[in-house]
Amino acid sequence: MPSLVVLDAAGTPEFVESLRAAWDRGDAVFPLDPRLPRPARAEVLAAARPEEPVADGDALVIATSGTSGTSKAVVLTHDALGAAARAVSRSMEIDPKTDRWLACLPLAHVGGLAVVARALVTGT
Structure with missing residues (x-):
């Protein structure tokens, strides 16, 4: 059974x-922002519930910013990440022989993780 x-x-x-x-x-990953103060880290971890099993195919559990109240956990699947990575790479005509991705956004944020996923999926 996959873990978080x-x-x-x-x-x-x-x-x-x-x-x-x-x-x-086959596990899912919850990226924890190292810049968060200790109380905020505890709140985010409580929302993620890492002690509970995850479904087959889950890849990421991302914490929302909590703008509407308490931070929530959002699940992204391997299929969704792969499809998005391939679609962006195709539309930008990424060539694995010559192109590289630069991850300049925080990796605890879906934007930063999307860049990493693109690099892993396309080998760039």
């Missing part, structure tokens, strides 16, 4: 390696 793996989403190669390893095992 909480990873410190520091912008490091180790984070990307851990993300890939979790996905290769």
Whole structure:
């Protein structure tokens, strides 16, 4: 049964390696923003509920910003991430031989993770 793996989403190669390893095992990943103060980290983890099993195919559990109240957890599947990565790469005519992605957004944010997913899916 897949697990939810909480990873410190520091912008490091180790984070990307851990993300890939979790996905290769079929686990989902909850990227935790290392910049959050301790009370906010506890609130976000409570919303994610890492102790509960995740469904087959779940890839990411992302914390919302909580603008409407308490932060919530949103699930993205491997299929959804892969389809989005391939669609963007096709529309931008990414060539794995010459192009590379630059992840300059926080990796605890869906925007930053989308760049990493594109790189992993396309080999760039």
